[in-house]
Amino acid sequence: MSGATTTTSPFRALRDQLDAAAQAFADAPDAVSEILSGMVDDVDRALAERLEIFPVCHHSPASALAMARRLREKRPKVVYLELCEDLRDLLPELRNCRLPVALQAFASDLDGFSPGAGPLSVVAPITEASAEYQAIAYALDTPGVELVLVDRSVDHVFQWDPAYSGDPDERPAEGAGDDDGDGAAMHGGAVGIEIGDLRPRFAELEEHLLHHGKVRHWSEWWDQYVEQPLAGADYDTYRQVMVMIGSLFRRLSPARAERIAVDEDRERYMWTRIREHLAATGTDPAEGMYVCGAFHAASRVEEFGVQPRSEGFEITPRTATTWLYGLIPSSHAAIEAQFGLAGGSVSISAATWRKHVSAGGVAPFRLKGQKGTPAGKAGRNSRAAAATVGPAPVADRLSGFLASPPTMDPLDEAELLGWCVDIVRLARRNGYPASTADAIAVYETSVLLAGMRNRARPTPYDFQDAAVTCIEKDTVPGRRDVRRLCEILLGGDRIGEVGYDALPPLARDVYDRLEALGVDLKKRRVQRVLMDLREQPELEPCSRLLWRLRRLLPQGAVRPITGALGLGERSIQESWDLSIGHHQRALIELGYEGVTVEQVLEQRLRAAAWDPKAGAAAALEAVEESILLLDNRRLTDELGRRAVELLAAERAVDDAPEVLRRFRRLLGHYRATEPRLPAWCASFVTTGFAHYCTMLPTSFATEETGIRQVAAMLGFLLTLENTALALGCERTQLELAVKQSHPEEPAKVALLWAAQTRLGVLSRAELRARCAELLGNPLVVPAFPHYLSGFVQALSPVPGLAPFVVEVMSDAFARLPDRVLLPWLPMLITTLREHAREMVPVLLREAGRTFPARLPELDAWTPPWARPEGEPAVAASPAVAVPAGPLTDLLTAHPASSDAVARLLGVEPVWPAVEADVSAPAHPEAAALLERHPAPAAALAALLAAPPLGA
Structure with a gap:
């Protein structure tokens, strides 16, 4: 609890003035008086502490300027910094980077957190225009100075967050706030840690400040009412104002027990670490500096100070989780997106920082060897003061600061002129018809907007609004609008880089x-x-x-x-x-996952195959990637065995099309490159044959199983039948599975008929008769497109059915009247597109081979299935005598195969008489061809152990 301000306090007069104002103007003077006087007490308490407390706001140029000035003046021997204590070893690597970058802690294998909470990641962005970077650069490059990080460890960050230690469903969404562009996504879904998150936690207060400040967002309010006035203020004024603001936001925070408890535990943690270090090293608190957010500088916990009023704070042990640490690139847009700042606000802060540094008002600290450091600037940190400056007597600077109006800086006017000229030049390069008159208009409008908003000088936000009003007309001629051009002009989205050594x-x-x-x-x-x-x-x-x-x-x-x-x-x-x-x-x-790319890839493939939600298709994908990307046969066989296990354990066939597609490709690869199939591949064939035979009857009958899944199962069984039989499977199992299938959906019925035709259970004539019966039944005709989709899907397991499908579709278009066909066509097209889109190209190729290629031939053309029985596709040649021989004897002894091929081609088989001896060939053209090219005939005769024709 904070005590009342004593009569000897320099803030006694300000406290009395605020009490009188509360009594005169407030509806509830006691409550308002308590808040206002409490703010003064918090300032008095923070400034009276022996260890100098330096309040900051994250990525604030005013804080960075004040920090640089104070460090050169005081030269502290130890700097306590509000940053995760286990990130300390990363700080020297900042000199190998180009800012902004972010310190990162990452963990994927969690021990002690709720299941499903990982991976966990924390980032702490560092920019040059930040007080923490100035403190880090001073401490690392100044001999005899120690830098101590005192905030909770990364492990404690998640321990104290109920979203990660409790229900995983309450965890924040990955990548939240990262939809503002490529640069904004650089931090991913990491939790952000920064020094000095100074923003009202009371929504009504923020809305009130924005409304009366005539600004659009919080970043603009902070720049106008805090950043600009404090940029040139003396150290005492800066310090008192920042603590007052932190106290105001703290006292007006809503009473949320979880958030307040975490904040107070953080303050207890930090003060406990500070006292432990002071006791261990014997450092005089007057020679140190504690850099923390202004919100924590106004802390009211009993552990506050180097001499607290409580016995201490017990810090819980860390979990067994192994954390990995490193540096990652950051950007202004990433910082804005992660911490809810307005777009371009960090770039404007960086521009403000550069403006004051170039004006010579402060000499900033920079790490030696830091990338992006201007030539001749390195090494300036080593200049030491003659003696450490002790704490100066505290004087009331708040009263004068709050009562004095802001003044117009001539440097800002020159800067505004430069902006107006540069934005016109930049707009011309991007296609805008801007002129010198537009530059004058932007300048005058900026001044006008600042006056309308009660500002003593135009801010970058006023300039942006004026530029949009005066330059951007009806359309944007290029990729960038004027607001984006203003952001580029003011510094743009600067992106950092991690050096090779880091x-x-x-x-x-x-x-x-x-x-x-x-x-x-x-x-x-x-x-x-x-x-x-x-x-x-x-x-x-x-x-x-x-x-x-x-x-x-x-x-x-x-x-x-x-x-x-x-x-x-x-x-x-x-x-x-x-x-x-x-x-x-x-x-x-x-690099957090392994030492080499190959090691990480192997881990990823194993993780994909052993994922609890993985199926056989995912394991086969991992097998294929291991063959393509890794020369590791052991890993490939391991993943293949995992695919067999997953296939045998599947209770659904949703992934059957993907399984069939991937395994066919793998099987073709092994057949082309290896003398024999790997053991896992043979096991996959036998396991899949038995598995799909078992699942086939149920899949045919279940409405939840789609036609594509059933077709893929049949494709696996029928196209790999020979391989499965060679590996010991029985064809009876497949025949029984087909016989036990009794589908009701038209598409599945057609698919079953195709399978029966492939197995010889149903002849082609019987199948043709069934289709004719369907077309002749007016009750079934509206559903005939579904039958067609089933036939088209059957082209994968039964590719020889393509001519018959062309026949059925052609017959349907020829027989159906227009009154039936026209309403039927949209349904046919949508059905084929939904259920058989990958097989339609096969059907089109077959139709191209069946139908005549030229339009004049169509009138005289008769389709093979429409010719009278016995009429060949072309004029039959008269029966001729065929020379006797082993080949002729073989064909005449077994005519069934030749008859089947002839009927498949639409030709009625007619066997000519066989003569033992002929003097002239039956076909002179063929005989002439054989005489010119005797080698193929001789090779065929040798293969059949017969003498060549004409010998």
Whole structure:
């Protein structure tokens, strides 16, 4: 509890003034007086603490400017920083990066959290225009200065969050707030940690401030009423104002027990760590500085201060979860999206920081060797003061600050003129018909808007509104509107970069292995790579690595333009578009999963196959990827055995089409490349044959099972029948499964008829008769498209049925009258598109072979199925004598096969007389052809152990 301000306090007069104002103007003077006087007490308490408390707001240029000035003045020997204590080892790696970047902790294997809560990730963004970076740069590059992180560990962040330690259904959605563009998605679904989240937690208060401040969002209010006035203020004024604001927002926060409890536990945690360090090192509190958010600077917990009024705070142990730490690129847009800031606000803060630094008002701290540091700026941190400055007497600066109006800075007017000229130039480059008159209009409108909003000077937000009003007319000629051009002008979305030395081993390995390509992978732009693997075989390892990265990295990081990788397919020339630098965060997070890309890929494939929701199709996909991307036969066989297990355990056939498609491809690959099938592949055939035979009758009868699934089951059974029989399966099992199937849906009935035809249970003549009966029944005709969809689906298991399907469809179009056919057509088209879209091309090819190719031939053409019985497709030649021989004897002794082939081609078989001896060939043209090319005939005769014809 905070005590009342004493009579010797420098804030006594301000407290009395606020009490009098509350009594005069407030409806409930006691409550208002308690809030106002409590704010003064909080300021007095924070400033009276022996350990200097430095209140900050995240990514605030005013906080960064005040921090740089105070560090050069005080030169503290120890800096306590509000940041997760287990991120300390990452801080020296910041010098190898280009800001902004984010410190990250990542865990996928969780121990001690609720099931389904992982993976867990925390990020703490760091920008140059932030007070924490100034403190870090000062402490790391100044000899004799110690930097201590005192906030709760990453493990405690999730321990104290009920969403992760309780019900997993209450967990925040992954990637929430990341829909604002590519840069905004750089943090993914990570939990954000920043110093000084200073924003009203009382919605009505924020709405009141925005309304009376005549601003659109909180970032604009903060820039106008806090950032700009405090940017040039002295340290005492800055410190008192920030603590007052933190106290105001804290006292007006809603009484949410969970949020308040977490905040207070954080404050107890930090003060406990500070006292432990002071006791362990013997450091004088006057020689230290505690950097925390202004909200926590106004803390009222009993553990507050180096001499608290309580016995201490017990810190719970961490869980057994293993956390991985690293740096990832960040951006202004990512920070804005994750912490609910207005678009462009961080860029405006960075522009404000650069403006004050360039004006010479402060010398900032920068890490030695920091990427992006201007030449000649490094090494300025080493200048030491003669002696450490102790705490100065506290004086009331709040009264003067609150009573004085803001002043117009001439530098801002010059800056506004420069903005107006530059935005017109930028608009012209992007297709806008802007002129010098527009620059004048933007300037005047900016001043006018600032006056209408009671601002002493135009802000960047006033400038944006004025530019949109004066330059953007009816349409946007290019990709960028004027508001986006203003953001680019004010600094744009700056994106950071993690240096090579700060990358995990996997990322460095990728850079090293792709160095032979001759491109700078750290660049964010898309780079085209051309590879001729025949002329440059040394690039083959690079090609294989790129295909693996394509599987692991997000879409667009590695994109093949030409070239393919498939089973039995390998291109010798490839071209790639590489944007690995743009997706550096994803590459870094791969390093949390393994040391090499191959190790991570193997883990991913195993995880996909052993996922609780995985089916046989997912395991077969993992098998195919292991063959293509990894030269690891052991892993492939392991994944294949897993596919067999999953297929045997399936109780539904929803994935049957995918299983059939993938296994056919794998089977063809093994038959073409290996002398015998792998053991798992043979087991998959036998297991699938038995499994689908068992499931077939139920699938035919169940309405929930679609026609495509049943067709895929039949495709597996009928197309792999020979292989299954060779491996020991029995054909009787398939025949019994077909006999036990009794479908009711028209499509499944047609599919069953096709299967019976394939097995010889139903002849082609009987099938033709059944279809004719359906067309002759007016009650069945409206449902005939469903029968057709079943026949078309049957082309996969029974490809020889294609001529019959063409016959049935042609017969239907010929017999049905227009009054029946016209309402029937839309249903036919939609049914085929829904249930048999992949088989329609097969049907069209067969129709192209059946029908005449030219229109004049159509009038005289008679379809094979419409010819009178006994009439051949073409004029039959007169019976001729055929020379006797072994081939003739074989055909005449077994005429059934030849008769079947003839009828399939629409020709009635007519057997000519066989003569033992002839002097002239029956077909002179054929004889002449054989004389010119005797080799094929001789080879065929040798194969049949017969003398060549004409010998």
